Amino acid sequence: MARETKAQRHERMREQYIRLIELYPVAQCSLHHRNEWELLVATVMSAQTTDERVNSVTPELFDRYPDAQALAQAQLWDVENIIRPVGFYHMKALHIIELSQALVERFDGVVPHTMDELTTLPGVGRKTANVVLGDAFHLPGFPVDTHVKRVTSRLRWHTQWRKTNPDPVEIEKQVTAEFPPEWWADVSHRLIFFGRNICHARNPECEVCPLASTCPAAPQFLAQKAEKEARKKYAAQRKALKGQRESLR
Numbered sequence: 001m002a003r004e005t006k007a008q009r010h011e012r013m014r015e016q017y018i019r020l021i022e023l024y025p026v027a028q029c030s031l032h033h034r035n036e037w038e039l040l041v042a043t044v045m046s047a048q049t050t051d052e053r054v055n056s057v058t059p060e061l062f063d064r065y066p067d068a069q070a071l072a073q074a075q076l077w078d079v080e081n082i083i084r085p086v087g088f089y090h091m092k093a094l095h096i097i098e099l100s101q102a103l104v105e106r107f108d109g110v111v112p113h114t115m116d117e118l119t120t121l122p123g124v125g126r127k128t129a130n131v132v133l134g135d136a137f138h139l140p141g142f143p144v145d146t147h148v149k150r151v152t153s154r155l156r157w158h159t160q161w162r163k164t165n166p167d168p169v170e171i172e173k174q175v176t177a178e179f180p181p182e183w184w185a186d187v188s189h190r191l192i193f194f195g196r197n198i199c200h201a202r203n204p205e206c207e208v209c210p211l212a213s214t215c216p217a218a219p220q221f222l223a224q225k226a227e228k229e230a231r232k233k234y235a236a237q238r239k240a241l242k243g244q245r246e247s248l249r
């Protein structure tokens, strides 16, 4: 791919994002929640598991513990039993109880709506805070998860794309500079949907990807796939030939 100017990259990012809008007209958080507290707790539990798993435990959890005051007084074993399906349940149960206690002690049980305050809460990092800002408070928030990292690197939406583990804060800074703040949460949602459904970590579906014609990583992935197919075909031909030879003996 020829070297791009900043303006050309901006133009390409906007065009690629329009294709993502066409692909996913509805962009929304896939963690079920009825208020900012439920979203905060659900997001903390969503680390290293699927949103579906989290959604499978939150109805019982929020039925038993409807607010921060209730969860702050919960027994650890009881919370562990409820959230067991999400994995790492010892640590996550402790985090959401401590988080609720901190909310009660320092914020009267009300979820704060600034990055600085949110990230003082136990178990709440920048990614979780951005989810809460964008999806609960409808403030600018651009969560950078593993899908956002991978997809934005392949699309060269930031200058850290060569790194195996690019800095999420730098990705957030560079990508959000290209979109209006009111779009940030939806840009992140669409990148996550796209990373889950098409631009997979192991085997991206470049052959059916609507961004392939403008994706800098596509030629390399397509060439690797073509080589793999050719090797498979060659191995099948050799096997067939061997079978023919043996039948002639």
Ligand code: SF4
Pocket: 154, 155, 198, 199, 200, 204, 205, 206, 209, 210, 211, 212, 215, 216, 217, 218, 221
């Ligand atoms: S062309 Fe391939 S690598 Fe590029 S965005 Fe699409 S699926 Fe991902």
